[in-house]
Amino acid sequence: MPENTFKEELRERARKIKILLLDVDGVLTDGRIIYDSKGRDSKFFDVHDGLGAYALYKAGIKTIIVTAKSSMAIKPRARDMHVAEVFVDISPKSAILAKILKKYRVTKDEVCFVGDDLVDLGLMKKVGLPIAVFNACPEIKQVAGYITINHGGRGAVREIAELILKSQGKWEEIVRFYEV
Numbered sequence: 001m002p003e004n005t006f007k008e009e010l011r012e013r014a015r016k017i018k019i020l021l022l023d024v025d026g027v028l029t030d031g032r033i034i035y036d037s038k039g040r041d042s043k044f045f046d047v048h049d050g051l052g053a054y055a056l057y058k059a060g061i062k063t064i065i066v067t068a069k070s071s072m073a074i075k076p077r078a079r080d081m082h083v084a085e086v087f088v089d090i091s092p093k094s095a096i097l098a099k100i101l102k103k104y105r106v107t108k109d110e111v112c113f114v115g116d117d118l119v120d121l122g123l124m125k126k127v128g129l130p131i132a133v134f135n136a137c138p139e140i141k142q143v144a145g146y147i148t149i150n151h152g153g154r155g156a157v158r159e160i161a162e163l164i165l166k167s168q169g170k171w172e173e174i175v176r177f178y179e180v
Contacts, residue, residue: 010146013129014167018110019084019100020056021123022157023093024067024074026116027133030153043073046153050081052161057082058177059170064100066093068119094122114160115140116152131160 025031028049034042053063062084065074070088078086090096101108109128113120116136124130124143132144133152141147146163148156165171 010163011167013109013145014112014164016110017112017129017164017168018061018106019104019112020053020061020063020160020164021066021100021111021113021127022053022063023113023115023117023120024065024071025069026135026152027114028065028077028153028157030151031116031135041071041073043071043077044153045073045077046155046158048155049153049157050077052158053081053083055165055174056161057084058174059165059168061164061168062104066090066096066113066123068093091119092122093120094126097123097126112160112164114157 022028025033028045029043032044036042056063063081064084065078065086067074067088068091074088075086087096097108100111108126111127112129112131113123113127114131114133115124116133118137118139120140121143124140130144132140132147133156134148135151148159150156150159162171165174
């Protein structure tokens, strides 16, 4: 498929997106988990990814976190990014999709999911725009409609937010918001 045809197909799919579903470890973080001496975990989040999610919020596009693991670090970060909802301890992740479609009154074609590893595979196959971060495993990249240039936890979510907002003609409005 010629590159410009691929880009137009990607933009068309991105134009439909009303909800962005995000994995945490490996997507919103670089995949590393640090445990302190008391067994509490810490995660590294990228500020650019946070601003990307916030820009989606400003444009009326909901972001939802879907993770197979729970961590005390997730909810405060989600709040900072204006994430609409957080689903933790979800396995298989695809099991939550019907609830999301019904609650937010969207179709699967209006949902984008970003994943990086095998636990994301089922959900990737059921959404309108599956996206893999650059450092995703081969099986995830194989089903992805787009593979980011940036690594998970290193600006991939920001890249995806810009892709969606630019495809929908909403990026300039976001930029103007910050020009004041």
